[in-house]
Amino acid sequence: MLIREAAAGDWPRIWSFWHRIVAAGETYTWDPDTSEDAARALWMSPLKRVYVVEDDAGLVVASAYVTPNYGGPATRIANAGFMVDPDHGGRGIGRALAAHVLAEAKADGYRGMVFNAVVETNPAVNLWTSLGFTILGTVPDAYDHPRHGLVGLHIMYKAL
Template structure:
């Protein structure tokens, strides 16, 4: 596996799994019908440091972004988003990418990372906990899961 900084041309490979994951409506608090241009603007924004993971064949199988959670005196706390192509789930790609991004954020000068809205039923919760994130709080029923109904959104934090 190769993890590298994304280029604008990488979006064409990220979009299909980004769209598949978001349109499923199970793990991200983004509009399930987000059009491609809006998704690209969100994920590939100039303020984001975007990474991609290439598998052995050179195919892009995951991506992540890091950006300041807020500006000004709070700009030292990072926010991030992660997606692994569901066709490549269960291979340790998410952990590999998460460890890389956490180190990248630390080297970029961030002192902590926060996730503002992790769906409490998201299988990635186990990964985040194993990497030292702790749940600061849960907003009950804040996410309308397509099969489970209202579930909570967790706010996670980890010092870097």
């Protein structure tokens, strides 16, 4: 598996799983009907460092971005988004990508990383806590999950 910075030409391969994940409405607070152009602007913004994971056949199977969560004197606290193609889940891709992105964020001078809205039913909560993230708080009943109804959104943090 190869983890590298994304190039503009990677977007169609990211979009192939991005739209399925967001449309499912189970893990991201973005509109399930987000258009491809809007999705590209959200994920591939020039303000973000974007990464992809390629499998041994060169297929892009995951992506992540890192960006400052705040401005001004708080720009050294990062925010990130992670997506693994559901067809390639359960193979350690997310964990490898997370470790890579956390190391890159630290090398870039970030002092910590915060996730503003992690759906509490998202299986990735276990990944994040195993990597040292703590749940700072939970906004109750903030997310209308298609299977579980109203669930909370965790705010998670890790010092780098």
